[in-house]
Amino acid sequence: MKLTVLKEYLNESIQHVSKAISSKTTIPILTGIKIDVDSTGMTLTASDTDISIQSFIPMEKNEIQVIDLKQSGSVVLPSKFFVEIIRKLPAQHVEIEVKDHFQTTIRSGSSEIQLVGLDPEEYPIMPGIEENKSVQIPSDLLKTMIKQTSLAVSTNEATPILTGILWTIAGGKLKFTACDRHRLATRETNVDTDPDFTLNNISISGKTLNELSKILPDQNALIEIVFAENQVLFKMSNILFYTRILDGTYPDTSKLIPQAYQTELVVDTQKLTEAIDRAYLLSREEKTNIVKLVMREDSTLEISSSSSELGKVTEELDTFSLTGELLRISFNSKYMLDALKVMDSEQIQIGFTGAMQPIIIRPEEGANLLQLILPYRTTG
Amino acid sequence: MKLTVLKEYLNESIQHVSKAISSKTTIPILTGIKIDVDSTGMTLTASDTDISIQSFIPMEKNEIQVIDLKQSGSVVLPSKFFVEIIRKLPAQHVEIEVKDHFQTTIRSGSSEIQLVGLDPEEYPIMPGIEENKSVQIPSDLLKTMIKQTSLAVSTNEATPILTGILWTIAGGKLKFTACDRHRLATRETNVDTDPDFTLNNISISGKTLNELSKILPDQNALIEIVFAENQVLFKMSNILFYTRILDGTYPDTSKLIPQAYQTELVVDTQKLTEAIDRAYLLSREEKTNIVKLVMREDSTLEISSSSSELGKVTEELDTFSLTGELLRISFNSKYMLDALKVMDSEQIQIGFTGAMQPIIIRPEEGANLLQLILPYRTTG
Numbered sequence: 001m002k003l004t005v006l007k008e009y010l011n012e013s014i015q016h017v018s019k020a021i022s023s024k025t026t027i028p029i030l031t032g033i034k035i036d037v038d039s040t041g042m043t044l045t046a047s048d049t050d051i052s053i054q055s056f057i058p059m060e061k062n063e064i065q066v067i068d069l070k071q072s073g074s075v076v077l078p079s080k081f082f083v084e085i086i087r088k089l090p091a092q093h094v095e096i097e098v099k100d101h102f103q104t105t106i107r108s109g110s111s112e113i114q115l116v117g118l119d120p121e122e123y124p125i126m127p128g129i130e131e132n133k134s135v136q137i138p139s140d141l142l143k144t145m146i147k148q149t150s151l152a153v154s155t156n157e158a159t160p161i162l163t164g165i166l167w168t169i170a171g172g173k174l175k176f177t178a179c180d181r182h183r184l185a186t187r188e189t190n191v192d193t194d195p196d197f198t199l200n201n202i203s204i205s206g207k208t209l210n211e212l213s214k215i216l217p218d219q220n221a222l223i224e225i226v227f228a229e230n231q232v233l234f235k236m237s238n239i240l241f242y243t244r245i246l247d248g249t250y251p252d253t254s255k256l257i258p259q260a261y262q263t264e265l266v267v268d269t270q271k272l273t274e275a276i277d278r279a280y281l282l283s284r285e286e287k288t289n290i291v292k293l294v295m296r297e298d299s300t301l302e303i304s305s306s307s308s309e310l311g312k313v314t315e316e317l318d319t320f321s322l323t324g325e326l327l328r329i330s331f332n333s334k335y336m337l338d339a340l341k342v343m344d345s346e347q348i349q350i351g352f353t354g355a356m357q358p359i360i361i362r363p364e365e366g367a368n369l370l371q372l373i374l375p376y377r378t379t380g
Numbered sequence: 381m382k383l384t385v386l387k388e389y390l391n392e393s394i395q396h397v398s399k400a401i402s403s404k405t406t407i408p409i410l411t412g413i414k415i416d417v418d419s420t421g422m423t424l425t426a427s428d429t430d431i432s433i434q435s436f437i438p439m440e441k442n443e444i445q446v447i448d449l450k451q452s453g454s455v456v457l458p459s460k461f462f463v464e465i466i467r468k469l470p471a472q473h474v475e476i477e478v479k480d481h482f483q484t485t486i487r488s489g490s491s492e493i494q495l496v497g498l499d500p501e502e503y504p505i506m507p508g509i510e511e512n513k514s515v516q517i518p519s520d521l522l523k524t525m526i527k528q529t530s531l532a533v534s535t536n537e538a539t540p541i542l543t544g545i546l547w548t549i550a551g552g553k554l555k556f557t558a559c560d561r562h563r564l565a566t567r568e569t570n571v572d573t574d575p576d577f578t579l580n581n582i583s584i585s586g587k588t589l590n591e592l593s594k595i596l597p598d599q600n601a602l603i604e605i606v607f608a609e610n611q612v613l614f615k616m617s618n619i620l621f622y623t624r625i626l627d628g629t630y631p632d633t634s635k636l637i638p639q640a641y642q643t644e645l646v647v648d649t650q651k652l653t654e655a656i657d658r659a660y661l662l663s664r665e666e667k668t669n670i671v672k673l674v675m676r677e678d679s680t681l682e683i684s685s686s687s688s689e690l691g692k693v694t695e696e697l698d699t700f701s702l703t704g705e706l707l708r709i710s711f712n713s714k715y716m717l718d719a720l721k722v723m724d725s726e727q728i729q730i731g732f733t734g735a736m737q738p739i740i741i742r743p744e745e746g747a748n749l750l751q752l753i754l755p756y757r758t759t760g
Contacts, residue, residue, distance in 0.1 A: 092657075110696040116691050
């Protein structure tokens with residue numbers, strides 16, 4: 001293998017695939033990045049067995065010659081050092097040459113780096129995925145859906161299935177669901193598929209989807225998502241992102257969401273967020289994050305928290321509307337802040353069915369997004 | 381005590397004094413910020429016994445009324461919560477009212493915060509400092525001198541005196557010296573004092589001086605520095621910064637610096653820094669940071685590092701001049717990078733007196749700054 005490649009392109013590819021490298025892997029070959037070069041271009045691969053990422057560098061892009069190929073071939077290079085040194089090379093061109101026993105030489109300007117390469121034959125082969133089940137979603141929308149639901153994913157490894165976001169497709173709608181024992185988030189969108197196409201019990205690690213978010217392009221490109229037996233493949237321009245489907249059966253959460261509310265209010269999203277944030281600051285000192293909401297006759301809200309040692313925060317807030325029974329309800333202010341921060345409308349609706357029942361937060365318009373928080377059982 | 385103050389000014393003052401608050405203090409009153417209000421303005425004080433910072437907010441500034449005073453008084457408020465809540469208050473004006481038993485109420489817009497205040501009588505009194513020994517230095521210059529020497533301060537608490545920067549004044553020159561067992565940094569400047577004014581054995585914690593740097597104004601204001609028995613006071617506009625002088629006698633380091641060189645070279649600062657940085661990346665993986673410098677007949681340098689597991693980095697570098705005996709010398713590349721990063725000239729001079737003797741790095745012009753690094757004793 002011998003080629004010259006533009007540093008800028010190589011660097012970008014390395015940054016993409018390096019998100020799949022785990023420092024904790026027990027499989028030595030996976031501490032490396034696999035490089036394959038042929039007449040079509042250069043492919044970089046990294047994997048931690050849960051995630052695998054492939055990034056492709058074409059020979060030419062926008063009429064610029066990116067790669068000057070001398071000889072095809074493959075090698076695996078130690079990722080940690082490789083990632084850092086390429087970024088710091090002095091010249092715009094990087095020459096990579098692999099000789100016997102995968103001894104690799106990297107040259108750029110007045111720098112010469114010798115690297116002990118590993119045998120690419122030892123590197124695991126990427127899963128074969130048939131493209132019979134797939135959908136396409138705009139990149140921005142996918143990022144937003146991940147952000148709006150991943151906050152509710154469980155961090156408790158004792159219930160692995162709940163560390164994922166559940167993907168379901170039915171009737172032309174794609175829905176994300178995430179929940180732990182204290183909260184639930186759902187987000188729905190229309191997708192352009194056969195109305196008979198359904199998808200059940202596909203749960204993908206929330207952490208993995210957050211990693212995916214980081215490499216999803218900012219431009220509103222369509223991302224093709226292919227569902228196979230155990231794997232899901234996200235296809236971006238020049239990047240393939242493979243991830244495992246979590247084992248187990250995702251619980252039915254539909255019954256948790258009330259069908260009608262006893263009390264409903266509409267408030268300014270930002271003002272509520274700021275008021276709860278101040279009450280949260282004090283509640284955090286008590287380690288409980290308990291904040292109390294009291295609804296008043298004059299349709300205003302009192303939001304408060306207190307600490308026996310430090311004192312008390314009291315906030316007053318106007319509502320746009322307040323209907324139904326006036327409640328006093330306590331909740332985890334951190335969870336409420338997480339939910340409020342992913343609301344994408346200036347006003348929000350909050351629905352209650354009693355002081356001990358779930359709190360439902362939705363954007364004022366549009367029923368695509370729902371956040372549910374269980375209240376605290378407190379007295380007074 | 382009762383007053384209204386503009387949030388922006390209160391916030392700025394809090395940010396300044398909060399640098400003196402230690403979360404590890406065993407003296408409960410020192411977890412608070414002391415507030416004193418009288419007809420001249422508001423003074424905030426914070427201290428961790430090593431450092432004390434006072435910040436003053438005047439009644440008026442630039443013809444804006446900053447404080448509206450209703451009643452003078454003092455209180456100590458719990459710093460952690462106070463610092464955060466003030467920043468997040470909803471309105472531009474903040475009302476602070478202290479009632480019986482130091483119960484404090486803070487009001488801003490629709491927020492009301494009750495805080496359990498502490499008795500200001502329990503707060504330690506700031507050290508009295510006579511102004512008979514003082515110098516004035518421009519803020520920028522003081523920051524630069526701290527940056528250029530603090531890198532060489534010892535982090536080993538077993539020799540407390542070496543965790544400080546030594547300040548000496550003689551013949552109208554102020555000199556900073558810092559050293560640990562492996563390196564030494566000195567920086568000198570002219571100061572406008574009586575030529576008979578001398579200062580010896582004043583060592584001030586490097587950590588403290590770095591904290592001071594953060595609040596030194598960016599505008600090139602003159603900072604007055606007052607030296608007392610055990611304390612040094614830095615006087616900025618509206619801020620007083622007190623710090624302890626370290627106990628013990630600072631060792632004589634003058635004999636460490638060679639008077640003449642066997643080999644001298646001049647190189648481009650940035651190119652040398654980048655070449656050593658690449659060699660450092662590999663040497664770091666070996667935990668030794670060893671980088672080797674070889675001088676060649678043609679006046680070029682070879683800089684290299686190697687790792688038995690990963691490979692080798694080799695860098696070639698031109699010099700502007702290379703005189704004297706050609707050496708091979710090994711050193712800690714991390715220390716070299718630290719020294720190179722504070723050089724303020726495009727070219728630097730490096731002086732050697734043998735492969736086992738100190739390496740001296742200086743800016744190409746100006747003898748005010750000197751960095752010394754001891755080489756590694758290696759074979760080959």
